[in-house]
């Protein structure tokens with residue numbers, strides 16, 4: 311009779327499994343409290359499996375993941391695997407195959423959290439980056455010619471489709487409309503140089519925007535936008551941008567909200583299976599030491615619950631995380647929290 315969600319769990323590499331364990335602890339506590347069930351299916355993916363078997367993601371796993379209500383991911387990345395193999399073979403492959411065309415990255419400074427921005431507090435830092443997640447320079451189209459010679463040519467294509475741009479921009483308008491904030495959407499692009507690709511973005515932004523008269527349309531070139539993110543982050547509500555710019559600005563966003571210890575994100579397919587993760591990497595040097603901050607992974611559980619329609623439970627997780635940052639942790643940095651990884655998970659459960 312109750313609601314049951316099938317969650318695919320990918321602990322992954324490095325500190326991934328440790329933070330996921332704390333996230334699942336919180337998920338289990340909040341599900342009991344709120345009255346829904348979770349059915350967890352673990353998936354062994356990551357650098358260890360790759361080194362053991364040479365496999366990144368078998369096709370059968372993709373099919374299994376398509377049957378989940380959502381996916382909860384720790385981290386992918388292994389110091390002994392050449393850069394690009396796991397990123398492209400696992401993370402990007404899942405984003406593409408599951409058509410998770412939005413990467414949603416809230417940037418919110420919680421009470422009690424230190425920001426490197428002088429004179430800025432939680433009232434100034436609260437916006438969301440909507441990043442296109444399946445196209446752009448990430449599409450992997452290109453090639454090398456005469457590689458390794460003085461005449462080498464390297465091509466990497468920035469792919470922008472009308473469909474891909476429109477669904478991303480439309481999602482951003484809907485998200486801005488639903489969000490209880492300034493009702494302002496900023497397009498972040500580089501129309502002064504990328505006069506084909508970003509002209510498409512600008513036209514679609516204006517066109518779709520006609521359907522959302524209550525939303526203020528704003529534009530910023532990416533180079534200026536990063537400046538404003540540091541100087542006046544309070545001007546932003548929702549920012550929509552392409553894959554690569556979104557990758558870069560959301561790490562800057564993570565820093566001003568207190569770092570990778572707190573930053574979470576969602577890879578969304580609004581009509582399919584979405585995947586939620588702490589956006590920090592696998593942090594191999596901290597693996598197995600019980601010192602990494604699990605709050606980003608716990609915040610990712612909050613985002614996942616919100617996406618599944620469990621708004622009440624999502625709100626409770628957010629509140630519990632806030633109360634822990636506001637009243638308990640000395641710092642969000644690994645090893646400096648004043649608590650271990652597992653203790654922070656316990657604190658959040660207690661705050662629930």
Ligand code: IPM
Pocket residue numbers: 397398401557589
């Ligand atoms: C992220 C990461 C990935 C990306 C890497 C690991 C491929 O930086 O999720 O932002 O560039 O998208």
Ligand code: MN
Pocket residue numbers: 557558561
């Ligand atoms: Mn990134």
